[in-house]
Amino acid sequence: xxxxxxxxxxxxxxxxxxxxxxxxxxxxxxxxxxxxxxxxxxxxxxxxxxxxxxxxxxxxxxxxxxxxxxxxxxxxxxxxxxxxxxxxxxxxxxxxxxxxxxxxxxxxxxxxxxxxxxxxxxxxxxxxxxxxxxxxxxxxxxxxxxxxxxxxxxxxxxxxxxxxxxxxxxxxxxxxxxxxxxxxxxxxxxxxxxxxxxxxxxxxxxxxxxxxxxxxxxxxxxxxxxxxxxxxxxxxxxxxxxxxxxxxxxxxxxxxxxxxxxxxxxxxxxxxxxxxxxxxxxxxxxxxxxxxxxxxxxxxxxxxxxxxx
Numbered sequence: 378x379x380x381x382x383x384x385x386x387x388x389x390x391x392x393x394x395x396x397x398x399x400x401x402x403x404x405x406x407x408x409x410x411x412x413x414x415x416x417x418x419x420x421x422x423x424x425x426x427x428x429x430x431x432x433x434x435x436x437x438x439x440x441x442x443x444x445x446x447x448x449x450x451x452x453x454x455x456x457x458x459x460x461x462x463x464x465x466x467x468x469x470x471x472x473x474x475x476x477x478x479x480x481x482x483x484x485x486x487x488x489x490x491x492x493x494x495x496x497x498x499x500x501x502x503x504x505x506x507x508x509x510x511x512x513x514x515x516x517x518x519x520x521x522x523x524x525x526x527x528x529x530x531x532x533x534x535x536x537x538x539x540x541x542x543x544x545x546x547x548x549x550x551x552x553x554x555x556x557x558x559x560x561x562x563x564x565x566x567x568x569x570x571x572x573x574x575x576x577x578x579x580x581x582x583x584x585x586x587x588x589x590x591x592x593x594x595x596x597x598x599x600x601x602x603x604x605x606x607x608x609x610x611x612x613x614x615x616x617x618x619x620x621x622x623x624x625x626x627x628x629x630x631x632x633x634x635x636x637x638x639x640x641x642x643x644x645x646x647x648x649x650x651x652x653x654x655x656x657x658x659x660x661x662x663x664x665x666x667x668x669x670x671x672x673x674x675x676x677x678x679x680x681x682x683x684x685x686x
Contacts (some may be wrong), residue, residue, distance in 0.1 A: 421685045424483075425474050430647070430679030432467040436620050439671035441500070445569035446664050447576065451506065453664060458503040458568040460669065464524070467493025469677060473532070483534040487550065491675075492525040493560075500567045508576065517570045520563040526673075528625055529552035542635040545612050546645070549580070552626040554651055556673065558618050563669065565616035566609055573605040615658035617669050623652035641683040649675040 390399040439460040444453040468491065475485025498520040530552030537545045564570075581601040585594060631645020651673045659666040 385633055388596075394567045402513050404657050422477050423475070424477065424485075424683050424685045426472065426485070426643075426681055426683040428471045428473075428643075428645075428679045428681030430471070430521040430677035432469045432493060432551075433658040433678075434467065434678040435674040435676070436464070437462045437558050437671050437673055439669045441568065441667065441669045443569065443667035444616070444665060445609065445614055446571075447569065447573045448577075448605075449580075454505050454569075454572065456503065456505040456568050456572055458500045460498075461499045461501070462520075462524075462568075462671075463497035463499075465496050467491055467524075469679075474477055474563045475529040475532070477536070481536045481538060483532075483536065483546075485532050485534070486529065487552075488529045488533055489526070490527050491522045495520050495561055496525050498563055498567075500571065503568045503571050503573055508572065511572070511575055511579065513571050513575045517564050520561060520568045522558075522561040522563075524561065526554055528552055530625060530627060532627070534629075544633045544635065544641075545630070546633060546643070549626070550629040551555065551624065551626050553622060555620060556651070556654060557620040557621045559620060562620050563616070564611070566611070566614045569614050569665070570606065570609050572608075573609050574602050577601040577605040577608075584615045599623065613660065615660045615667055617656040617658045617667055619656055619658075621654040621656060623654055623672075625652075626650050631679075641682045642684060643679075645679050645681070647675075647677040648679065649673070651675075 396570050422624065439462065440457070441460050442455070442457045444455045447454040454593070469489055470491075471487055471489035473485040473487035475483050479484045498518040499515060501515045503512065503516065511676045530550040531548030532548060534548035537547075539545075578598050578601045580652050582594065585597060587599075627647050627649045629645055629647035631643055633641045633643040635641050653670055653672050655670045657666065
């Protein structure tokens with residue numbers, strides 16, 4: 378089986394993000410150089426920060442499409458479905474180096490890493506254009522393992538001026554993110570198996586004579602399901618575990634407490650959105666293929682520290 382990670386429009390998005398990042402940095406570089414001579418008198422304007430957020434990922438909805446050998450069709454049967462992933466509470470750590478300005482603005486470069494366990498996978502809306510009218514029930518798939526993320530952003534923050542040590546801030550940023558789901562364990566046969574079972578059950582029950590006892594009907598249904606499972610064995614459908622890169626946007630707000638001239642503690646919230654990721658996989662004999670697209674929406678509640686140096 379070979380796994381191909383595609384990036385739909387990712388290169389265009391990365392170019393836009395990079396251009397914006399360069400603009401943000403360039404817009405403040407002259408001011409930074411002009412202010413360097415007076416920085417020693419006013420204290421350093423450079424800082425580093427470290428944040429440890431609690432991470433909540435919204436259920437992600439993937440549009441999955443593929444084709445598989447499903448009896449009695451002599452050719453691979455195309456299908457589509459909607460896959461919903463649910464995530465446990467995760468963690469993330471990040472570090473940044475930045476520069477503050479007399480106007481209250483801060484610009485920084487940040488690097489982050491996060492991880493969250495996937496705890497549920499549900500397929501709904503399973504259908505095939507080859508089988509119009511076929512009713513396929515939703516299917517829950519056991520899943521385990523983490524989805525990790527690594528990335529970097531350029532951020533712009535604004536600290537509100539106050540008469541106390543407490544200073545609210547607001548801002549946002551953009552950059553690149555790489556999401557890795559290579560450690561997930563799940564059965565990729567979900568939609569194909571659901572269709573095969575629905576076809577087998579409908580065929581068998583449709584051939585039963587009128588007046589068949591309920592016990593015999595249930596027995597025939599179970600035998601049809603077992604036959605369908607044997608026709609779509611493990612390994613016949615490729616999985617789309619892997620990694621892909623895209624663009625990430627974030628918006629945030631919080632409050633900082635200036636503990637000393639050099640140290641500020643901060644408590645904040647961030648909302649992150651990613652561009653669309655696309656994954657495709659094809660079985661070694663090319664009898665089955667899968668394509669899935671998804672994005673992520675992430676909430677971060679973080680506690681951090683800034684240190685001026």
